Amino acid sequence: MNASDDRRAAARPGTGGPDRSGRAGVPKIRLRGVRKAFGAKQVLDGVDLDVEAGHSMVILGGSGSGKSVTIKCILGLIEPDAGSIEIDGQDVLRLPRREREAIGDRIGMLFQNGALFDSLPVWENVCFKLLAQGRITRGQARDRAAEALAQVGLAASVGDLYPAELSGGMQKRVALARAVAAQPDIIFFDEPTTGLDPIMGAVIDGLIVDCVKRLGATAVSITHDMASARRIGDMAAMIHKGRISWTGPAASLGHSGNAVVDQFANGEREGPIQMELRR
Amino acid sequence: MGALILDPLAALGRAVLGACRVAGDVGLFALEAISHLLRPPFYWRLFWRAFVEVAWFSLPVVALTAIFTGMVLALQSYTGFARFNAQSAVASVVVISLTRELGPVLASLMVAGRIGAAFAAEIGTMRVTDQIDALTTLSTNPMKYLVAPRLLAATIALPLLVLVADILGVMGGWLIGTFKLGFVSAAYLKSTFDYLEADDVISGLVKAAVFGFIVALMGTWCGYNSRGGAQGVGGATTTAVVASSILILALDYVLTEIFFAQ
Numbered sequence A: 001m002n003a004s005d006d007r008r009a010a011a012r013p014g015t016g017g018p019d020r021s022g023r024a025g026v027p028k029i030r031l032r033g034v035r036k037a038f039g040a041k042q043v044l045d046g047v048d049l050d051v052e053a054g055h056s057m058v059i060l061g062g063s064g065s066g067k068s069v070t071i072k073c074i075l076g077l078i079e080p081d082a083g084s085i086e087i088d089g090q091d092v093l094r095l096p097r098r099e100r101e102a103i104g105d106r107i108g109m110l111f112q113n114g115a116l117f118d119s120l121p122v123w124e125n126v127c128f129k130l131l132a133q134g135r136i137t138r139g140q141a142r143d144r145a146a147e148a149l150a151q152v153g154l155a156a157s158v159g160d161l162y163p164a165e166l167s168g169g170m171q172k173r174v175a176l177a178r179a180v181a182a183q184p185d186i187i188f189f190d191e192p193t194t195g196l197d198p199i200m201g202a203v204i205d206g207l208i209v210d211c212v213k214r215l216g217a218t219a220v221s222i223t224h225d226m227a228s229a230r231r232i233g234d235m236a237a238m239i240h241k242g243r244i245s246w247t248g249p250a251a252s253l254g255h256s257g258n259a260v261v262d263q264f265a266n267g268e269r270e271g272p273i274q275m276e277l278r279r
Numbered sequence B: 001m002g003a004l005i006l007d008p009l010a011a012l013g014r015a016v017l018g019a020c021r022v023a024g025d026v027g028l029f030a031l032e033a034i035s036h037l038l039r040p041p042f043y044w045r046l047f048w049r050a051f052v053e054v055a056w057f058s059l060p061v062v063a064l065t066a067i068f069t070g071m072v073l074a075l076q077s078y079t080g081f082a083r084f085n086a087q088s089a090v091a092s093v094v095v096i097s098l099t100r101e102l103g104p105v106l107a108s109l110m111v112a113g114r115i116g117a118a119f120a121a122e123i124g125t126m127r128v129t130d131q132i133d134a135l136t137t138l139s140t141n142p143m144k145y146l147v148a149p150r151l152l153a154a155t156i157a158l159p160l161l162v163l164v165a166d167i168l169g170v171m172g173g174w175l176i177g178t179f180k181l182g183f184v185s186a187a188y189l190k191s192t193f194d195y196l197e198a199d200d201v202i203s204g205l206v207k208a209a210v211f212g213f214i215v216a217l218m219g220t221w222c223g224y225n226s227r228g229g230a231q232g233v234g235g236a237t238t239t240a241v242v243a244s245s246i247l248i249l250a251l252d253y254v255l256t257e258i259f260f261a262q
Ligand SMILES: Nc1ncnc2c1ncn2[C@@H]1O[C@H](COP(=O)(O)OP(=O)(O)OP(=O)(O)O)[C@@H](O)[C@H]1O
Pocket: A038, A043, A061, A062, A063, A064, A065, A066, A067, A068, A069, A070, A112
């Protein structure tokens, strides 16, 4: 079966949705002074970050540097200790719950470990958000899931399997299909290619670029893989010691002139980043 | 010197404060879950799945427990009452102890082992694999989706289970009474129902509903708040079973006191 043909056939025109552009001059996502500590450990120590509407931002950083925590703060899954998080110019931390949920309805998230619901078959996983919002009926969901699965290069028959019956790469692709099925405005990808073989990694990167282009969405991705970062990102940001220490075009990774970023991008042992091997 | 005396006091204080905090947490959790029951949407599919899990699949365990309890009860009370020639009271003692006390308590304890553990393990696994966070990002409130249907299902299922347990327990007593202790079948049944009052059964069913709520509450709460991988989930499961068992026995006293006062 030819996955890209399927994808083209399934990609419907005009999936833009309401007002994808956001207000002029206001970044889609803006973080200011976001701080978060777990116990005595200060994980985020004043994160400032702007993501422009329609851009694809890649966040880099060592393991345990707080990349996932940053994203979870934006999603409202973790309450930061201080700072502000604005989406479309609205400070989500100070919004009433209902409005915050309304913003959440337009956000998609691919979790680092997939986080598929293992009590539900794949098709129900993929269409979960559409079903939850009452946008489709259960009868329509199977067809819709088959469509979404085709976009990530999976056969419709996968829809009847349970997540535990899938390989790691298939789970990643199902999770990707689930994250974009409701055509979100903003999408977060937490290490979409970690643990996949290089070819599957490139395929997933391609799918992400595809999805983001097709939806006209704003994307924030976390990755450790420089090739992948250059493929999916327009912009890149480096998180180091609880702050964003550098932001710049993703294409310049490796020769950015910033010692921290270049050490990280080129995987050098000597440099400003000292890996804490023991704590 | 002072430190030696104060240390145990400080530890006691910490323990009491900790217990209060946990009780407050659980209370707020329960209130939030109940508030979700009162607001749409309600997940009927999940309610039904939990209900079948609690009511139907607990049936064999509860049935066996009830039958054997009824049989033992008949034997023991016969032994006791024979000492002052009151054997004729065996049937009513069996039915009253079953409906008021042993049916609800034993069925709930069995269900605590099965359902409390299952709820804690399921929800705990969902917590540590980010599935609960995923629910939130998929426009679904996890309290409404995971907790509320299970609480309602257990609260409704347990009285039904206990009703079955009451009937089977009486049957167990009747088996021993007629085939071993030499009672006439019809006379045994007559004295079973002669002294039985509606209140005996109803108070037992009310207890069962409360215990069902407690079992589901502890199971879901422990699972919902579990941390740290497989070990955390294991810990949550153990805590759920132990805590709900103790709460069942403690609340049993409190409820009995309340019914007794009336
Ligand atoms: N819920 C939590 N409770 C306590 N500590 C946490 C929690 N979540 C994250 N941390 C801590 O915060 C730090 C950053 O975690 P995070 O998951 O953001 O790392 P990361 O940058 O995504 O790393 P990786 O690339 O390995 O995924 C870690 O040291 C972790 O121990």
